[in-house]
Amino acid sequence: MPTELEELVEFLHHGNTQIRQVAAEHLVGYSQTHTTLFKRNQLEPIRDLKLLVIDYAPIAKNALTILINISHDGEVVKALATDDAFLETLLSRITNPKEPNANDLAMLLANTAKHDSLQRILTLQRPVPPTLSTSKYAIDQLLDCFVKGAKARYNTHADFDYLSYFFADIARFPNGRAYMTTPQPHDGDVIPITKLQVFTEDGSHVRRVGVASAIKNAAFLVSSHPTLLSNLDPDPALPPPSKGANLLPYILLPLMGSEDYADEDTEGMLDELQLLEPDKEREKDVEIMKTHLETLLLLSTTREGRDVLRRVKVYPIVRETHLHVEDEGVREACDRVVQILMRKEEGEEEEIPEQSDAQGGKLLELKHADEDEEEQIIDIL
Template sequence: MSTSKELEDLVEFLHHGNTQIRQVSAEHLVGYSQTHTSLFKRNQLEPVKDLKLLVLDYAPIAKNALTVLINISHDVEILRNLANDDAFLGTLLSRITYPKEESANEIAMLLANMAKDDSMQRVLDLKRDIPAGLSTSKWAMDQLLDCFVKGAEGAYNKFANFDYLAYFFADLAKFSEGRIYLTSPQPHDSNIIPLTKLQVFTDHASHIRRLGVASTIKNATFHIPAHPILLSNLSPDPTLPPPHQGVNLLPYILLPLMGPEEYPPEDTEGMLDECQLLEPDKEREKDTEIMKTHLESLLLLSTNREGRDVLRAVQIYPIIRECHMQVENEEVREACDRLVQVLMRKEEGEEEDEVPNAGDAGGRMVELNQDDDEEDDDERIVDIL
């Protein structure tokens, strides 16, 4: 099939009354969705409207419809149409929280792409029916977090791991309201701070999960008023406002930067317990982009004097020194240098010998089966093989 007329006819079949014809149409259009975006913008986006309806069709049709929408959502006009459709967003949230949804991973990918549109921050204030067995919260964000957490072990939906929600969270963390949500105790959820549910995955086997969580953490650290909460490793911590909850974020940022190196006693004195006596087979994060993101998070946490004092007190300098020595990547080494320069500089009112040793990361656009080697890192389209 190659002529424009044949393709237009194929698109018309998306709303055909015969199920088999709809299925054949959606299946064939998956391949063209990577190269013929304009095909789906005909008649004021009529094909997009059809595809949104097909998400509720039979499972094979719904999966193909979602795949097409993922692939064409890079187009600004289509993205805006998807992201601003309240009814469609409600459909996606209902489907992704359904424990037997076969296309839950594809929905997570589409939500991650839709989060590129500013209008999607309304999810932070959206209430939903509580899905039994998933969550006890009526808030959509809490339910998506629960999908992500339970999906890591396949404990909720045997068809899904929900990894791509990490990119969704990363993009929502670009907004002030998103950062406040991630770093604030939730009274309806035993005062748990949402970021604590995400940070535990900085060493997860899934590269998608690690990368998305690293970007989420970095964006959350732009919220400077939350730095004392993020840096505190005490619970309860009387220095914090009620409910005196700390996040203990540092180990989850530092451990990916660490290998099996041993440190002399003068370096380990004061070092976080989690960062001491590591196994001899401890591996450092292999993805240099993730490493750079963690280093940038540490730089953001050193924005004010209090944060710098904490980083110095927990002996972060030897860890960064080893990272600089062991990792042969210029961007990582430059990030190490920037951080060290901040930690080693003289503070106001100090003498030189008194100093102890010492941008947004969005989510990722997702597209199926497309080469992205030449894309810029921050706007990269992630391949699904």
């Protein structure tokens, strides 16, 4: 005999609107602790909830909340991510400038991106939302939605911040990294990552977290490093890429405070990083800081990358971060970056920084390379 909860789930497909609304509303709380309740009868409640996403706004809101809460489950996320019709439902409603539940839809889309099948969104074509984008590709439309929708400029009901998590997950895949770092002909050869990186110091914590993760995951594509590292004042001794992202200022500024640098430190430092406001503050979230430091470590994978980071004086910035942030994880990440930047290259003498920390000891010590052989940087989100 079905329990009361199981009977309540059955009402999700009831013909009476009020009954569906009551059922969905009461099931929201149980979705946080009773995932299996929604997997009964071969995922029948999931099929019902997919339909409720296009129901009246209050019902759709509760249905989306339930799906968000249970989409951590492998079976559930597979049922959502592999359903082409449901994916189009999410896309059509997210890109609708009048959709009241756009933020919840964006959050659910971000959760479905954890399933490998959602890589198909990179090549998926759909109708062009005329007020949003000029591209027929879903991924471009979502990127335009994220940029134009910031601070409720596109849809007064939504800020689309959770799309940053979606892009972070898409960038876990090799073809997602390639998309993020390749100029797009339809968009005047704009590199998609440049549309994300401008939000590394955004007022929204969600945006900063997601964007930092997306940048880090994209940086796993070593062949893209010349594009990511290029800036407006390239080294004339190095061949510039055809199109550059100028990424460095956007991942270094969150690491910087208002401290002054010596002349020898600022000589060669990027223009965007000099003469900062006296009230300039560092990123307060240490996890975001660690993500940016890990991105720097990835960008130092090649000799060319390390040379660029040295030339634009990344070391003094990391040094000051180490001195001013009292978090062991951040300081360890700083250590790792400095070990890479200051280590001996082939044919060079080893260089050890002799700066002092607030306690008067040596700031950073160079470790032997084999001490960190087991350390790894992994894709996140």
